[in-house]
Amino acid sequence: MQTVIETQDLKSYYILDVFGKEKVVKAVDGVNIKIHQNEIYGIAGESGCGKTTLLRAIFGIIDPPLRLIGGKVLYHHDGQVYDLYALDPTERRSLRWKFVSYVPQGSMSVLxxxxxxxxxxxxxxxxxxxxxxxxxxxxxxxxxxxxxxxxxxxxxxxxxxxxxxxxxxxxxxxxxxxKPKVIIADEPTTALDVVTQRGVIQLLKDIQSTYMNTIVLVTHDMGVHASLSTRIAVMYAGKIIEEAPTSKLFKNPKHPYTKFLINSLPRFGDKSRRTSAPGSPPSLAALPPGCSFHPRCPYCFEKCKVEVPPLREYEPDHKVACWLMEERIA
Ligand SMILES: Nc1ncnc2c1ncn2[C@@H]1O[C@H](COP(=O)(O)OP(=O)(O)OP(=O)(O)O)[C@@H](O)[C@H]1O
Structure with a gap:
């Protein structure tokens, strides 16, 4: 599997001045992903978890108050590796739209x-x-x-x-x-009715199969991911907390947050009550210590409150950032 875009410990924060006091919103906080050629890589997660900011950082549009704090975005193109933020503006512009293109949220803003x-x-x-x-x-x-x-x-x-x-x-x-190699699409089906959504999903599928390119798809809608994405990264509070091929993720979600996301989906013929994660996501300007999900997690134990769990591959192609996984192995 050939990598087309890779991020290495990518950190991008909004630095705000609130009545003379600095406020730091950690929208992308140490993201490591490898996007492969010829796949539809889905990024899922609740509103405000940093999905759009991650896309913007991957595309190279970091404008104030957003700042690149650390890490790298690497483009693999024509046998070469381009370090996006080390390129001069002309080189960056020459890769944009030809190598990677971006469909932002809200079609009216583009036209x-x-x-x-x-x-x-x-x-x-x-x-x-x-x-x-x-x-x-x-x-x-x-x-x-x-x-x-x-x-x-x-x-x-x-x-x-x-x-x-x-x-x-x-x-x-x-x-x-x-005919870019990579298309980044931010919530392309949001605000459309279900029938119209289907048409847009089909268009993205057709593009991917005709041009054999890669699509990076952001949507909070797990139903859209189920029908379109080949691999999914679940984001929570600026970090990737689980990543797996779509069928694996839906059959065997490992992170408690992913389980909530999947369990909240309606299922045909199933009349049981759907449960979503208790509480609400944390402010990215005041993250809790340890695992950011711990205040909402029914399985939280002491370690979760103090140490940030790393994203580790516990099964082939299945990565999880959760201390429960370590407990199961121990
Ligand atoms: N221009 C901005 N200035 C300050 N904070 C911002 C700005 N844009 C986004 N944020 C904050 O950064 C965090 C991540 O936002 P982002 O839009 O990346 O999330 P998202 O997962 O794409 O959400 P949504 O689906 O609602 O767009 C949020 O807390 C948001 O309030």
Whole structure:
């Protein structure tokens, strides 16, 4: 399995000035992941656990008040390893969109509301593939949409004339224009009804199988992960607390938090009461000592309150950060 993107002890915090006092929000706090070629790598977790910040750090958009505190993001491309934050801005820009692209949350923010879709596509192509005529850019956009099974007529529409689902598909089409090796998608199905979600999920699946590329998918919706992701990393309070292939994670979740996430999903024909994790996630500006989940964990013991559990591989391809795992082995 070839790695395409890797993070090494990645730390990215929001440093805020609150009435003259520094407030540090540890949104990404020591993340080590290896994303493989040709997989859909899902990142799951409750709202506010740091998923979007992790994506932004992987894509290289760390703007104040967000800061890179430590660690590395490595891109593996064409037999070379690029240390993202050691590259100069020109080199970084040349990898962006060609090697890795980003579909941010909320399709309206990407599409210019006052111009037709074709102008947004033309401007994007013009900034990356210089020296072609307007008609050639329109033609490239048309061919790309056709290739993705989307009607080229949408190029003549303004964003507000399209449905939410179609706008989201247009945003995905835009991010894949240059056939990037990795597509990062942040909550691409959120705020869409279930039927429309299905269309967006199918488009992502088709893109992945047609171009054999990698998709990094953030969603808090475990149902979407179940139908789309091949491997899942579960995030809690800025850290990855479990990572496994999707079937393993759903069949045999090991971290108590993952168990809660999976058990809260409705199941067809099962009328028993669904339980979610008790309490609420901690503030990332005031994390509890030890394991951040310990105040909500029904299995918490003394060690959990003082020491942070490392993410360890307890079974092939199945990593967990939980002291219970050590207890079971001992
Ligand atoms: N611009 C910002 N300034 C200060 N704090 C921020 C900023 N953006 C996010 N945060 C904080 O960083 C933490 C992680 O946020 P992030 O958006 O990465 O989480 P998330 O898991 O993607 O949540 P959601 O699904 O709600 O977007 C949260 O506590 C959030 O309040």
């Amino acid at each position: 210019n509301p006052v111009v037709k879709i074709k102008e947004t596509f033309k401007d994007f192509l013009n900034s990356h593939l210089k020296g072609r005529t307007k008609e050639e850019y329109y033609e490239l956009a048309k061919e790309h949409l056709k290739g993705l099974g989307l009607p080229p007529t949408i190029l003549e529409a303004y964003p507000h004339q399209l449905s939410g689902g179609m706008r989201q598909r247009v945003t995905i089409a835009l991010a894949t224009l240059l």
